[in-house]
Amino acid sequence: MHLKDGEIRAYQDQELQVDRSSQVEAHLASCAACRERADNLAKLSREVGLQLAATQADSRSSPVHADAGRKRFASAIQAQQEKQMMTNKIFSRGLRPVWVGLTLVVLLAISLAFPQVRAAANSFLALFRVQQIAVVQFNPQTMGMSDQAAAQIESLLSEDVQFEQFGEFQMAGSAAEAGGIAGFNVRMPEQAPDGDFDVQPGGRATFLVDLPRLKAIFDAIGKPEIDLPESLQGQPVTLEIPRQVTAYFGECKPEDAPLVEGQDPDMPQTKPWMQDACITFTQLPSPSISAPDGLDIAQLGQAYLQLLGLSEEDAARYASTVDWTTTFVLPVPYNDMTYQDVVVDGVNGTLIQQAYDPTYGSYILLWVKDGIIYSLNGYGSPDGGLQIANGLR
Amino acid sequence: MSETTFRMNFYKRRPAANRRADDPSAAQTGLDFDAVFQQYWEPVCAVIYRIVGDWSEAEDIALEVFLQLHNRPPAQTGTQLGGWLYRVGTNLGLNALRSRKRRTYYETQAVIQDALERQIDDAAGALERSQEMQQVQAILAEMKPRSAQLLILRQSGLSYAEVAQALSVAPGSVGTLLARAEADFARRYRRKNQG
Numbered sequence: 001m002h003l004k005d006g007e008i009r010a011y012q013d014q015e016l017q018v019d020r021s022s023q024v025e026a027h028l029a030s031c032a033a034c035r036e037r038a039d040n041l042a043k044l045s046r047e048v049g050l051q052l053a054a055t056q057a058d059s060r061s062s063p064v065h066a067d068a069g070r071k072r073f074a075s076a077i078q079a080q081q082e083k084q085m086m087t088n089k090i091f092s093r094g095l096r097p098v099w100v101g102l103t104l105v106v107l108l109a110i111s112l113a114f115p116q117v118r119a120a121a122n123s124f125l126a127l128f129r130v131q132q133i134a135v136v137q138f139n140p141q142t143m144g145m146s147d148q149a150a151a152q153i154e155s156l157l158s159e160d161v162q163f164e165q166f167g168e169f170q171m172a173g174s175a176a177e178a179g180g181i182a183g184f185n186v187r188m189p190e191q192a193p194d195g196d197f198d199v200q201p202g203g204r205a206t207f208l209v210d211l212p213r214l215k216a217i218f219d220a221i222g223k224p225e226i227d228l229p230e231s232l233q234g235q236p237v238t239l240e241i242p243r244q245v246t247a248y249f250g251e252c253k254p255e256d257a258p259l260v261e262g263q264d265p266d267m268p269q270t271k272p273w274m275q276d277a278c279i280t281f282t283q284l285p286s287p288s289i290s291a292p293d294g295l296d297i298a299q300l301g302q303a304y305l306q307l308l309g310l311s312e313e314d315a316a317r318y319a320s321t322v323d324w325t326t327t328f329v330l331p332v333p334y335n336d337m338t339y340q341d342v343v344v345d346g347v348n349g350t351l352i353q354q355a356y357d358p359t360y361g362s363y364i365l366l367w368v369k370d371g372i373i374y375s376l377n378g379y380g381s382p383d384g385g386l387q388i389a390n391g392l393r
Numbered sequence: 394m395s396e397t398t399f400r401m402n403f404y405k406r407r408p409a410a411n412r413r414a415d416d417p418s419a420a421q422t423g424l425d426f427d428a429v430f431q432q433y434w435e436p437v438c439a440v441i442y443r444i445v446g447d448w449s450e451a452e453d454i455a456l457e458v459f460l461q462l463h464n465r466p467p468a469q470t471g472t473q474l475g476g477w478l479y480r481v482g483t484n485l486g487l488n489a490l491r492s493r494k495r496r497t498y499y500e501t502q503a504v505i506q507d508a509l510e511r512q513i514d515d516a517a518g519a520l521e522r523s524q525e526m527q528q529v530q531a532i533l534a535e536m537k538p539r540s541a542q543l544l545i546l547r548q549s550g551l552s553y554a555e556v557a558q559a560l561s562v563a564p565g566s567v568g569t570l571l572a573r574a575e576a577d578f579a580r581r582y583r584r585k586n587q588g
Contacts, residue, residue, distance in 0.1 A: 006569025015553040015568065041572060048575045051582055052548045054525040055443035063448050064438040066431050072452070073430065073459055080460070 003027055008038045012045065135332050135339050135350060162206045167243050172197040175247075182243040184285050184372065189391035195247065202243040209235045218307075225312060226303045244284030249388060250378075279378035279385055286371050301329065330366070344389045345369055351382055365389060424466050424474075430459060433475060437482045440549045444486035444533060444541075446526045454489060458482045476558035479551070483542040483559075490534040532581045540574035547571060 003011075003024060010016050011024045028035050172178035178197035179186035186197070209232045218226045301324040305315035308331050322329060332339050332352055339352045342365070349367030365376040365385045376385035437458060442451040458481045462474075469477045533541040539560055546556050557564040 009572040010568030066434040069434040
């Protein structure tokens with residue numbers, strides 16, 4: 001029996017167990033063929049080692065030090081937290097029930113990195129009953145949300161919007177129980193054993209349209225040309241978000257979520273605790289919006305698209321192709337996200353992925369079936385999410 | 394759909410009441426972040442430097458590695474955590490290398506300038522080392538990522554056991570994989586220097 005290359009290599013690196021090592025040594029002493037191979041392997045290893053030595057740092061040039069690194073890390077973390085706190089600030093307070101509902105499903109996963117998108121969509125969503133989802137791509141850079149605009153949106157949300165919450169956060173031990181609390185039929189895959197479900201409260205947001213304030217916001221974001229009908233002034237727009245049910249697959253440890261210093265502990269932590277192997281599955285009946293009679297929805301839709309940075313012509317063209325009373329138009333940033341249509345759970349759905357990081361980046365799979373919005377959110381390959389979706393009973 | 398689909402457990406959580414009382418640092422799956430940082434920052438930077446050949450870029454990438462550790466700590470603990478850091482670091486380093494455009498004339502000039510500024514007498518030697526490094530980088534970038542990672546980690550002084558942990562391979566197969574990676578590297582190196 002001759003030796004394998006790998007074993008010879010390990011022997012030369014003194015990485016074999018002592019007894020195996022002496023067996024190899026004995027064999028090499030008696031076998032010329034293996035000895036020749038061992039010589040060649042050693043020669044190869046030396047040669048490659050010399051070539052790779054070029055990657056060795058010149059010891060004089062190493063500026064790296066753990067303490068300095070720690071400082072850099074601290075400021076990177078701080079920047080990350082400030083960004084997050086800014087986001088939280090805009091969307092905390094009375095907005096919580098609304099966010100827990102609608103955005104966790106549709107917007108949150110997408111727009112975590114883009115608080116301005118959330119602001120735009122939330123303050124301005126022309127949702128009726130969502131029966132389908134369409135995607136519009138936009139360039140976040142052209143939105144240019146300034147601090148001033150963010151502050152104005154915040155005051156709009158806190159002064160002109162009334163929030164009511166219905167129901168409390170509850171946990172349920174089975175799909176049937178969760179469905180009983182939430183008031184709709186909760187679906188799970190055939191093979192999934194019963195586990196714990198989160199049932200989030202529902203909410204209602206009523207917005208009395210304040211045209212001068214909206215106008216000021218449009219100006220602040222550099223879109224003074226966005227036009228809204230005068231008849232909207234003082235009209236109520238009501239957004240109702242039903243209770244939603246969330247289940248987790250894989251290694252999710254929501255209770256281990258690190259609390260970021262200075263962060264509102266009541267704020268749902270969305271991203272940090274979602275681990276690589278965690279898939280979050282959310283379902284909720286379509287939110288609804290009631291708006292004044294005679295409202296030109298397409299015109300509102302166009303304003304929404306312009307808010308996202310589309311030119312007036314592009315926005316008008318796109319707006320005219322969409323049935324705004326049944327379609328939620330999801331903003332997806334260019335470059336950062338890719339999207340594709342997929343058939344899922346027997347209907348057409350949308351798969352959105354972070355473009356820059358297919359290995360670790362998150363994906364969200366969205367579809368609407370029989371009046372229920374479903375969302376699966378995970379990291380890396382979407383196969384796990386697709387399997388769950390296609391196994392739903 | 395196969396039976397294995399739901400190998401993933403349907404997550405069972407502890408009561409939410411425990412949650413806020415937790416100490417934030419301990420909440421990160423028991424990770425002592427500061428200690429890990431102290432222990433691994435420099436070696437991780439050094440390993441990434443071997444791939445990208447630039448300290449500030451190496452530190453940028455290491456920063457990304459530790460941010461990921463902080464934001465989404467992996468399941469690994471202890472020495473396995475070191476393996477995770479090396480894996481993510483070498484992955485990101487090789488990604489950076491592959492997406493990098495060929496070094497330009499100006500960058501070569503910058504190496505010479507740098508050598509002059511640092512009053513290294515041997516500017517020609519510095520340039521030669523830099524060109525040698527570029528050649529090695531080019532080969533690493535075109536190899537299979539795992540082979541390139543193996544060579545770099547081994548060259549950085551990691552044991553077979555550590556390499557096995559970092560790359561999620563059986564410890565007994567490291568010798569074989571290493572011999573193969575070396576042969577592959579040598580073949581590419583020779584081809585580059587003949588052509």
